[in-house]
Amino acid sequence: MKVRTRFAPSPTGFMHIGNLRTALYAYLFARRHNGDFLLRIEDTDTERYVEGAIDTIYNTLSKAGIDIDEGPFKDGGVGPYIQSLRKDIYMRYAEELVQRGGAYYCFCAKERLDTLCDANGIKRYDKHCLRLSKEEIAAKLASGVPYVIRQNMPTEGESSYVDMVFGKISVPCSELEDNVLLKSDGMPTYNFANVVDDHLMGITHVMRGTEYLSSTPKYNLIYDSFGWQRPQYMHLPPIMKDAQRKLSKRYGDANFEDFLNKGYLPEAIVNYIALLGWSPKGNEEKLSMAELIDMFGVEGVSKSSSIFDEQKMRWLNALYLREKTTEEFCILATPFYQRSKVAGKYDYALLSKLLHQRVEILSDIPGMVDFLEEFEAYELALYEHKKMKTDALVARTAVQGALRCLKDIEFTEEQVMAALTAESEGLGIKKGQMLFCVRLAITGKASTPGGAVEIAELLGKEESLRRLEFSLRLLEK
């Protein structure tokens, strides 16, 4: 049988990293087995629907490099792929399930439901309407009493299945409640729509979060009542913010789009989340989509939750950034130059040459480059460098010398370098000491995206000399 997997998000207007990983695994699994990957929108909860959410889902998947074989805008013959458009289908199947004894009509009012409690004080339906006679049901239906359709759970025994990652899961049927399958507004609940759709759409493998691990037996019972074949399940542990908290919308940083805006490359994000909860056989961690498809398998999927480590994603991002050409980097970096103090004032291509190999995420750029426009008094302690054997005293000599030798030359990289080299020899200090001090004197920063000569050239002669003089005054105090 051809493998078919699906990603079935609710259109809540937000593409969470955890959801994206679920989609990714479903996609990788399908591709690995030459199967199909479908997108289905689960919008049966009309109250949670957010305008434009479907576009967000589409855009995210597309940027992430996850392509869809069938979905709302790409019919594969088993549509529609939006649940609200399938209302009549669920209705039909719900009625059939009632015929088969797997479900029943329930006319209980909210007030009655609220009084129902089990020994632990937990609300639980008591199968009251299951005992209604055919005539009573027909009469209520005819007189238009609002109703829902509930799943008829067995009261004894246990229901079990074998999950692809967790192995055998079994739950006592006594734990299972007669959940609502069809709401009074005629919409199905997740419990029902999911089963009906997965079956009708030919889904063979269901990937989803572990929050469904222990309710899956319920869904399986529906498959059984219909006489349908149950799919395989791959439940995925959650991605956490820390040991206790799940990564979530509430903490704001779990959104794919946010990471993009921070200057993460989609391929780095995808690569990183693929590794969160799954590990490849070998030791290679930088993996392209093609490699992921080739290597993905359940054996590597982890059972325990994992904490999202942005630091490691930064590292991966840096790897991806470095393998771009400087031209490509410049294009990616431009929006971030625009956002910085140097906006419009420097040659971005020149800046990119220096920054390309030093940037981990693009949003670091402004902070790395602002010193070009921002120069003020700094700590003289910066001149103390153990290995260079420099201090404020050496610096004074070096800066004086630099000022002297740079005044009358043409400001090219070669000339500046030659002048500083010669000057340091004349002063009897090391070239490294000279360059270190000059770099500091013209930037005021411990760390800069280039050496003295490169920065000097970037600043130009006038500004370089101005800064040298400024620093000299600082050093002479």
Next chain:
RNA sequence: GGCCCCAUGGUCAAGCGGUUAAGACAUCGCCCUUUCACGGCGGUAACAGGAGUUCGAACCUCCUUGGGGUCACCA
């Protein structure tokens, strides 16, 4: 609380009865170097605890502890 699940360094994780318990990120040190970064080399750092089973347990069993999930006309 009932039920389900999970548990290897700070983090991601390999490991499927016999290993000096991989590797990566982070961290620290050294080297390279015109700063920073890159790169190279090296270090610190883990089997939650307790009982079994076994000649032998990170791996199997049980208990404890800790954590997560779930118990909706939400998905």
